[in-house]
Amino acid sequence: MRLMRALVTLAVLLTAWHALVWATGLPRFILPGPLAVADALQRNAGLLAQHAATTLSEILVGLALGVLLGTASAILLASVRGARRWLMPLLVVSQAIPVFALAPLLVLWLGYGMASKIAMATLVIYFPVTTALFDGLRRTEPGWLDLARTMGASGASTLWHIRLPAALPALASGIRVAAAVAPIGAVIGEWVGSSSGLGYLMLHANARMQVDLLFAALFVLGAFAVALYAATDALLRRALPWLPDSHAFDEKD
Amino acid sequence: MHARVLPAGVPAPVSVTIASARLTYGGAPLFEDLSLRLEPAAVTCLLGPSGVGKTTLLRLIAGLTDLEPPTTVTAGDGLPLAGRVAYMAQQDLLLPWLSVLDNVLLGAKLRGERRSPALVDEAHGLLERVGLPGRAGDRPAALSGGQRQRVALARTLVERRPVVLMDEPFSALDAITRLRLQELAAELLAGRTVLLVTHDPLEALRIGHFVHVMSGGPAVVGAALEPPGVPPRAPDDAAVLAMQGELLRRLAG
Numbered sequence: 001m002r003l004m005r006a007l008v009t010l011a012v013l014l015t016a017w018h019a020l021v022w023a024t025g026l027p028r029f030i031l032p033g034p035l036a037v038a039d040a041l042q043r044n045a046g047l048l049a050q051h052a053a054t055t056l057s058e059i060l061v062g063l064a065l066g067v068l069l070g071t072a073s074a075i076l077l078a079s080v081r082g083a084r085r086w087l088m089p090l091l092v093v094s095q096a097i098p099v100f101a102l103a104p105l106l107v108l109w110l111g112y113g114m115a116s117k118i119a120m121a122t123l124v125i126y127f128p129v130t131t132a133l134f135d136g137l138r139r140t141e142p143g144w145l146d147l148a149r150t151m152g153a154s155g156a157s158t159l160w161h162i163r164l165p166a167a168l169p170a171l172a173s174g175i176r177v178a179a180a181v182a183p184i185g186a187v188i189g190e191w192v193g194s195s196s197g198l199g200y201l202m203l204h205a206n207a208r209m210q211v212d213l214l215f216a217a218l219f220v221l222g223a224f225a226v227a228l229y230a231a232t233d234a235l236l237r238r239a240l241p242w243l244p245d246s247h248a249f250d251e252k253d
Numbered sequence: 254m255h256a257r258v259l260p261a262g263v264p265a266p267v268s269v270t271i272a273s274a275r276l277t278y279g280g281a282p283l284f285e286d287l288s289l290r291l292e293p294a295a296v297t298c299l300l301g302p303s304g305v306g307k308t309t310l311l312r313l314i315a316g317l318t319d320l321e322p323p324t325t326v327t328a329g330d331g332l333p334l335a336g337r338v339a340y341m342a343q344q345d346l347l348l349p350w351l352s353v354l355d356n357v358l359l360g361a362k363l364r365g366e367r368r369s370p371a372l373v374d375e376a377h378g379l380l381e382r383v384g385l386p387g388r389a390g391d392r393p394a395a396l397s398g399g400q401r402q403r404v405a406l407a408r409t410l411v412e413r414r415p416v417v418l419m420d421e422p423f424s425a426l427d428a429i430t431r432l433r434l435q436e437l438a439a440e441l442l443a444g445r446t447v448l449l450v451t452h453d454p455l456e457a458l459r460i461g462h463f464v465h466v467m468s469g470g471p472a473v474v475g476a477a478l479e480p481p482g483v484p485p486r487a488p489d490d491a492a493v494l495a496m497q498g499e500l501l502r503r504l505a506g
Binding site: 141143144146147148149150151152153157158161162165166168240242243244 | 312315316317335336338339340342344346348349350359360362363364365392394412418
């Protein structure tokens with residue numbers, strides 16, 4: 001049913017797009033119609049696949065690194081009082097600097113290769129993961145903590161066996177957000193300076209007035225973002241089977 | 254009525270004395286120079302209006318609240334009370350991601366103790382005695398409120414602590430489930446020193462050996478009512494009904 005609805009929406013949007021191009025008679029190099037984009041997608045499949053592979057690896061490595069670093073930071077913040085006092089302001093201030101403004105610097109430091117894009121993706125993923133998990137760790141049901149204390153649990157044991165599992169749904173929300181923003185980080189990095197990747201391909205196509213190819217690359221990127229979100233969501237739901245369904249499903253519908 | 258079996262492996266009964274208890278909250282004393290004695294191997298019930306400080310008093314004994322001088326909490330044998338107290342709250346405090354069995358054995362897990370086959374057998378035995386045979390592998394979400402509180406009771410008992418502190422453990426349950434659980438608790442807690450905080454005069458008179466009323470501001474604990482006969486007493490027991498009137502008068506102040 002949900003798939004059906006999505007298909008209907010897609011069909012309506014494509015028709016409207018086609019009608020707009022047909023009615024206004026916009027030239028192909030300003031706004032290509034859906035058929036032209038489909039044609040470009042098919043003609044350049046090999047090229048697109050090659051560049052998509054670069055972008056996808058940047059996204060996946062960035063996601064893994066960002067989630068790992070974010071998780072470690074949140075645990076540190078939640079378990080060491082001193083860390084919270086010193087690092088929390090730093091973390092908040094660091095978010096005041098737009099990460100995208102750092103992209104040229106990262107390219108300068110880490111080069112035109114994948115490293116600067118991975119760093120970029122990691123940076124945009126790090127903050128939502130850290131704050132989501134840290135919030136989750138701070139909001140443990142107080143009764144559980146009382147129970148653990150009367151049972152003679154150490155702080156580390158309470159963290160590992162109670163606070164961390166209880167915060168996993170919060171971490172899952174953070175990872176879902178991260179999965180949605182990860183492609184943005186990678187593409188911005190590619191725009192600033194690179195020799196491959198979908199972002200690079202888009203810039204290149206734009207400069208040569210191949211707007212249909214630009215749209216085709218955009219389409220692949222969009223498909224990645226949706227697939228990544230869906231995969232993350234499915235994976236997280238499988239990892240947290242004890243979570244009531246209303247939590248997992250209602251966000252999507 | 255069930256046969257009275259003293260659970261094996263319960264430590265020697267110990268009395269607990271709270272003396273000169275003092276607690277100030279927002280500048281005003283909640284109670285001052287308050288004393289209460291929990292007789293060894295007996296159920297002491299504490300009734301009183303909401304906000305009088307019953308739960309706070311229980312938390313003082315549990316070591317969940319810092320003692321305000323000159324408050325003292327001492328055990329009859331002169332040894333420290335820490336590590337000899339089990340706690341049961343109004344909420345069942347079951348961890349939703351653990352199975353029923355893992356919840357019962359939470360204490361051992363939190364203290365990093367090895368899960369011996371003997372301990373697992375004991376947990377299964379206790380689950381059977383609280384009326385949940387064959388449910389060890391279920392998640393808490395699959396159980397009803399009464400069943401969940403039964404699991405909490407098993408978790409409290411498996412700890413083998415000589416002192417058990419219960420804070421309105423049955424107040425969220427329906428009338429019939431509550432009566433059954435009171436019976437079960439009275440039977441299984443025999444031999445332990447129990448403090449039961451409750452709002453329900455009938456509950457106190459059914460399963461208490463000593464019933465105190467806490468009232469006033471600053472609060473004091475009144476002299477004990479000692480219902481005759483062995484708990485659990487029948488709800489329509491003549492002595493219970495007669496004392497209920499007296500108890501309600503004391504509660505009304």
